[in-house]
Amino acid sequence: MSLSRPMQDFSDIFQNHVLWVALAACIAAQALKLVFEFVQHRSINPRVLVETGGMPSAHSALVTALACGVGQTIGWSTPAFAVTSVFAVIVMYDAAGVRQAAGKQAKILNQILDELFQENSQFNEDRLKELLGHTPVQVIVGSMLGVLVAWLSTPGWLS
Numbered sequence: 001m002s003l004s005r006p007m008q009d010f011s012d013i014f015q016n017h018v019l020w021v022a023l024a025a026c027i028a029a030q031a032l033k034l035v036f037e038f039v040q041h042r043s044i045n046p047r048v049l050v051e052t053g054g055m056p057s058a059h060s061a062l063v064t065a066l067a068c069g070v071g072q073t074i075g076w077s078t079p080a081f082a083v084t085s086v087f088a089v090i091v092m093y094d095a096a097g098v099r100q101a102a103g104k105q106a107k108i109l110n111q112i113l114d115e116l117f118q119e120n121s122q123f124n125e126d127r128l129k130e131l132l133g134h135t136p137v138q139v140i141v142g143s144m145l146g147v148l149v150a151w152l153s154t155p156g157w158l159s
Helices: 004-015 017-041 058-074 079-096 098-116 136-152
Strands: none
Touching (some): 017 058, 017 136, 058 079
């Protein structure tokens, strides 16, 4: 058995326009977090490039660009577009709902631990991560960014 076909299949991943559009939207959102961080705090914090939460939602940008890329590539009425659209809605709902609530709970638990154990230096558990989710505005802006990146990457959009 030859290895050329599996290697060709693997290299086809790099030709997947929809995948690149989704990744570009995600990277653009992460880069914009750096800009928003600078505007808000007047300092550059490179950690925002790899952290969850913040403006805009990179998850929302990624899944929206993915759905739009599928719609543009194989059609808006296809089952694949339906699947990616439902997937996008679930991811965005989770980002603004479940993960946002988990972040609020983590903040409260950290405050409780700080108050209970401030005199006890023996207790040194790691703090819970508080910035887990997104506000609805962050999700909407991320989604709009995903649509924009997908639209701008459409072959021949300038023609």
